[in-house]
Every structure is written in structure tokens, then in C-alpha cells.
Amino acid sequence: MNPTPSPPAAKGAGSRNQGTGFQLPPLALYIHIPWCVRKCPYCDFNSHAAGPELPEDAYVDALLADLELDLVHVHGRPLSSIFFGGGTPSLFSARALGRLLQGVERRVPFAEDIEITLEANPGTFEQAKFVDYRALGINRLSIGVQSFQAEKLKALGRIHDGDEAIRAADMARAAGFDNFNLDLMHGLPQQSLEDALADLRIAIAQAPAHLSWYQLTMEPNTVFWSQPPELPEDDTLWDIQEAGQALLAEHGYAQYETSAYARPGRQARHNLNYWSFGDFLGIGAGAHAKLSGPNGDIRRTWKTRLPKDYLDAGKPFQAGEKRLVAEDLPFEFMMNALRLVDGVPAERFSERTGLPLSSIASACAGARQAGLLDEDPGRLRPTAHGQLFLNDLLQRFLP
Template identity: 55%
Template sequence: MLVPPPLSLYVHIPWCVQKCPYCDFNSHALKTDIPELDYIDALIDDLDTDLAAYQLKGDRRLLHSIFIGGGTPSLISPEEIGRLLQAIEARIPFSDDIEITMEANPGTVEAGRFTAYRAVGVNRISIGIQSFQDDKLKRLGRIHGSEEAIRAAKLATEAGLNSFNTDLMHGLPDQSIDDALSDLKQAIALNPPHLSWYQLTIEPNTLFYSKPPTLPDDDDLWDIFEQGHQLLAQAGYVQYEISGYSKPGLQCRHNLNYWRFGDYLGIGCGAHGKISFADGTITRTVKVKHPRGYLNPQKPYLVQETQVDDSERPFEFFMNRFRLLESCPKQDFIDRTGLALTVIQPSIDWALAKKYLTDNGSEWQITEHGKLFLNDLLAAFVDEE
């Protein structure tokens, strides 16, 4: 029987000052002032629509985390973020230790508002720094400089938040190994509780895709990762997922819920959601992508709703779960997919023989060898019957 897992909420704010050349997220460069009053009203109405459609008002699950992403959510005033959070809490009860994260740009005006965001309920900030080198920031299309990035991290430290994250990229155009490690050393010196350190990838429908820059070769990328991982470990950071490092006990709870195949409502332009029900149904949702459509009262917010078939659930579960380095309780698979272990046993036996996994009787653990062949491992769970 499927046991509905913990519940989170994702809120998408679609606007940015300008579109970065590497970004394939649903973001839109500002051409006029943000219609923030109308957009917050629409987010609240979107949430009401979901709660009614999926009969979640009597669900009794507490909300464990909220992630306000973008775009650049910190373009929205603290007052309107506060109004949104009050409206959410009035509709879904918060857990006592709820994590409420908001992404922010290190721009001077926005960073100075961290204390105001904390006052209205935000208790975790994720700062999109990407690099501390001005030439690299310019190449990435970022609107801030290195001094603003450092200042933003220091302000986050002083704001009294439960935690904050710095987003940092490596493998940047024309980046040397020393450049990449210098960025990482600067980030570590600022002592963020959480650090997302990920490699730049060139995605379709981006400016970098149509005009590819020169990126470090594979040997340099491996050296950057190997030496950077060592620096982070020496500084007391624990890698808990592919690109996530944190001080002990300060992992991003919202992301953990994603990777553990938890549930999340998604409101806002292009937001995705996943909801599980006690009758065994798992539903995925996608909202209207463009702000014009989303704010048009004549259109529904929902543009796509699909059911996750039993045959798809093993792959979806492990595709998420194997992002994490922690072991996976077998009971989690049963509870969150509603399937018996016998459904996947042939694939598990194959993975054990390949030494991609270990099995201690109650948990599976992906091995170092398995991480190197993750695509092969995941392919074993496609279309299980």
C-alpha cells in the first residue's frame, strides 16, 4: 500500500533582470515593472485550486518545506512574500520546524533585504553567486560583481537565518583549475552552512547552446572536482548528493524531500508538482509556463496532469533516490511506490552482481563503482513489470 510521504511546496517566480546565457530555467527578462500584487494573488488562487482539485484540505499532512525559486524571487518585496506565506499557512498547517527557502541575487539592493525576508518567515536564503571572479561573472551574464557576492554572503550570515546556501559553478568558459579552486576557497572562507557546487552544462534553448563557449576539457574537470571535493571535506562539508555539500545536519530539507520521492505541490509559472494518494495514485502536474497566460483569469493554471504508472515507478524512484549518497531503506520503496520488492528483485540482483549496490538486509547503498555507472544502473529499472 502506498503511504503518502512528507509534503513540500514549490513556488516559482519567473522574472529576472536579464536572462543569463547558460540558463534553461523558466525565466523571463523584465521589460516593465513586476505585477507583484496580481502575481501573489494568482499564486494564492493557484494553491486554492490545487487544494480543492486534489482534496488536500483534509489531508492532514503538515507542510515541511517551501522553496521559492525562479527567476529571481528577491525581486518581489518582503511585504508580498510575507502575504504569500501567511496565505499558505492559513491553508496548509506548517510543521514546527518548517524550512522556508528563497533564492536571491547578490545585487546590493536585494541582499540588503535579507533581514526583512527573515522577518516575514523566510528562514533560509539561497544566493546565486556562481563565481567570485568579475570576468567570469560578466561572461555568465550575471548582474552582480565579486564584491557584491561577498557582501551578500556576509549579510546572510548576519541576518539570523537558520541556514543559507551559496550556489557556485565550475567548468566555466576558459576557466583554469586554479580559477575554479580559487572560487571554491573564497566560498569556503565565507563559511556558508550549505554549498551547492555544480558543473556548468550547456543546455538546449540557451545562448551558450547556439554559440558554445570554450569549456575546460574532461581531464581538467576531473581535477577540479577531485581537488575541490578534498577542499570541501577538509573544511568540514559533507557531500550528501551529487552537487550538494553542507555542514553536518544542515542539508537542504526541501531537496531531500525531492530526492526521497516525497510529495510537493507546485504553484507559479511552469511549476511542477507530484502528489501521492492513499488509493495508490501518483499524479504529476505542470502549470502554465508564460506569465501572460498564468495571469490571464480566463485560463486554467494547470496545463498538464499525468498519472505515474506502476511500470514507471521503479525508475522514477531510483532516478531521484540515487542522487543521494545516503543508503535507501527498502521500506521507503514499498511505501512511496506502493509496489512489492519482488517487482524489482531481478534488477536488484543484477546490480548487486555488478557491484553497483550493496544490500545489508534492510537498505541498499550505491557503491563508488555504481556512481560511475549510474546511467546503466538506472536503466535496469526501466519498464519493470
């Protein structure tokens, strides 16, 4: 997860009534490691092809210096979760990640039950390395499989094959990871319903605790955007979505977010914090953060994108910042919370924004009348119809 900032606000500073129950939310940490073996044609994340040697020590030094400058935003909170995203964080050695985690914990305390996730690709799996990762306290893996079929993997520019993906899941378990996610795409070039369900069945057979199953989209500034492949027709995409969700439910994977499915109790806590409008520090090239102050001030920040600039001691880590004014907050909050199938308690809106529920009463009433928002006044939850037309629902909360 590498969250992106919202468009800059055109309005003034705005104000919020801090008597409505604003509370500092839980705090997480996102660490971006921007290198990959090679760039995939569909990828719009801040990733860069790795050279023959990674500057591990210099980058760890920079990450800790970056974090040092962000300690002003901690406000005494422990870290509830850490997420290593990329790029391909599993390209880094256990030695480098161990030094980084020790440095982080010296600066910000860890919650006793902290969740620490590392993204990894099957082509970078080494059994000994993953045993060492587990010994560091990393307790969750997210493995970027995308597909198990050779022709689909080739079309996506992936460096692994289906057998390697299966071995990666086996090695994760052998290394002591009982909590791992498999990332899987659907709507792939020339993919049929049968192809998509075959991928899902193989993934389910690996018994992951969690599955991220999402549709391939064409994003600007990617090879696929400028040279689009032939994708399935809308009717096929709809059939894949319906049949895939039924198959996942049949095997005990409950959908709890737009593209996330989990065994009971195995939802990704880091992402749940993000979708619940929690706070997260972001360190690393191109990392983003959402930060609250005790007075209810909320802002998004982002770091310089290019690794060479991030590693340049003469340049600042932070590239930009946007304060979220009162007019922004309903949409910002709902854009996250309404991705959750079960939504959030209604009081969470005031706790996380400092705004009274009355500020969104009209928008909620219209959404309920349109059948997009659940009728329960104690919960902000999309209906099944609202999940399908989430953009229409969100538009109602724009300033």
C-alpha cells in the first residue's frame, strides 16, 4: 500500500469543532523500498529497476534519518503495524532489515501485538532469507503472485512462473509464517472465466490466511497505458467477479474490503487502519503519510520520489504536504471507510475528523434514499448496491 494524496484544496483553512469527540487514531508505519528486478508494464507504483548492487546501508541510514524528522508526529503513540512495500522489499537482506527495525523501535515503541508485513515476489524467495526475516519479528508476508499461468505471467512481465509461486507459499509456511497474503489479479489480457477461476483455485489450495484479488486496470505512466493489451469484455469481467466471490466465500474467505478476502481474524490490520482513517507515518522514496495532531489538525505528506534524490543528503526528504481542511474531510474519510464491506461505526467519523455527524447528515440521507448506504444510523456502511457503485456513493460527500 502506497497511499496517494488527494488533489490540492482550493478552499481556505476551514475550521472544526473539537468538541465533537476527536481522538488521535492508532499509528502505523509504511516503509517504501523502491527497487525491483525489473519494472512491470502495468505498475504505476514508485518502483525502479535495481542495479547490480543495492545501496542497502545508505538507504537504511536515510530511512532512519527520515523517521527522525517525523517523530514530531508520533505524540506518544506506539506503532500498531509496519508495512514494507515497494518495489520489492524482499530484495533487501535480513541484515539490512534487522538494522532498520532495531532503529525504528529505538525511536518509536512497538505495540505488543504489532503486525509487521513484508511484500515479496516469488522470484526473490530464498528459504534461508525468509527464516531470517521471521526471526526479526516480521510476522506477515504479502506475496505478489498475480497469476499462476505462464502466458498471463509473461503478459504481465513477471519474472516468476506458476511453480515458483506455489513454492513461495510452501517456503513461507516452512519459514514459520502462518499469516501470509497472496496477491492475485483478474481481468488479465485475453483471460476467460475459466482461466480466472483456475488461478483462484490454485491460490486457495495454498491455504493463505488472506487473499488480495483485484482487477487489472490501465494506469497513466505505464507501458500498458500507452500500449494497451486486449482485455476481457465487460460481461466476462462481471462473470469473473461474481463467480470468484462465490468461490472465495465457499472456501471460507470473507470479503471485508473492495478487493480483500480473509479467513476469520486474519484481516490485514495495517490496511484496516488505513481504511478506517487511522494515521500512518511514511518513510522512503515516494512514501506517503496521513498524520493527525492533538488539536485535530490533519495533513497528508509525501516524500521525494527518485531514490537518488532521497539518498542525497543535501536534499530534503519531504516533497510536499497538504493540510486537510474541514471541507475536504467528509470525502477523505468516506473514500476510505466505504471501501470496507462492513463500514465503520458512525461515531468513528467524529473521532477521526473532529466534525459532527450532522455535517454529513444530508449526504447520508440522500445516499440511503438512493439505496447506496445502509439504513442503520449507527453505522456508515455501503449496501451491496453501494459497493457496486462506490464512485456514485462517494460523489455525494464531495465538497
